[in-house]
Amino acid sequence: MQSTNILTTKEVAARTAGGDSYVRTKEGKVMGLAITKKKNPKAPSIITVSKGPFIVKNAELLANTKTPVPVYLKLGTNQWLYKGKYKVFNYSLDKADIEEYHGSREIEEIHGILFLEKKSVDL
Numbered sequence: 001m002q003s004t005n006i007l008t009t010k011e012v013a014a015r016t017a018g019g020d021s022y023v024r025t026k027e028g029k030v031m032g033l034a035i036t037k038k039k040n041p042k043a044p045s046i047i048t049v050s051k052g053p054f055i056v057k058n059a060e061l062l063a064n065t066k067t068p069v070p071v072y073l074k075l076g077t078n079q080w081l082y083k084g085k086y087k088v089f090n091y092s093l094d095k096a097d098i099e100e101y102h103g104s105r106e107i108e109e110i111h112g113i114l115f116l117e118k119k120s121v122d123l
Contacts, residue, residue, distance in 0.1 A: 005082040012072050012080045022047070023058035030062050032070040034080065041103050044071040044083050047114040048105060049091075056111050063091035068119035086116040 007015075016024035016032035022040075024031045035043040049059040062069070068085035075081050092098075093112040101113045 007080045009078050023062050030065045030069050034072045036074045044086050046101050048110050049112045050109055051111045063088045084118050085120045087119050088114050089117050090115040
């Protein structure tokens, strides 16, 4: 890997079991997160969870994951920045948290808010 921690989409897919959801899973295990700042401007510390059974299921799986997972932020087309390993410390469904952290997205679109903390920068 380059020392800049910038990876291609293909490299991130290989490290996180592929897929196009921001919570990347394989066989019921969270392999990592691939997040866009457009939908999550405070990422990776705060991530909004949209409504929808698949999205909510993966958010709950992430919230219940005991080990930190690698997080990648999208910089642009085919450019992802590795930010380190993070773990959820709170998954809030509280209306006040949703109102505070929904960003530019409609409140009605948001199911909950994931709060993460950095655990390491090692791969």
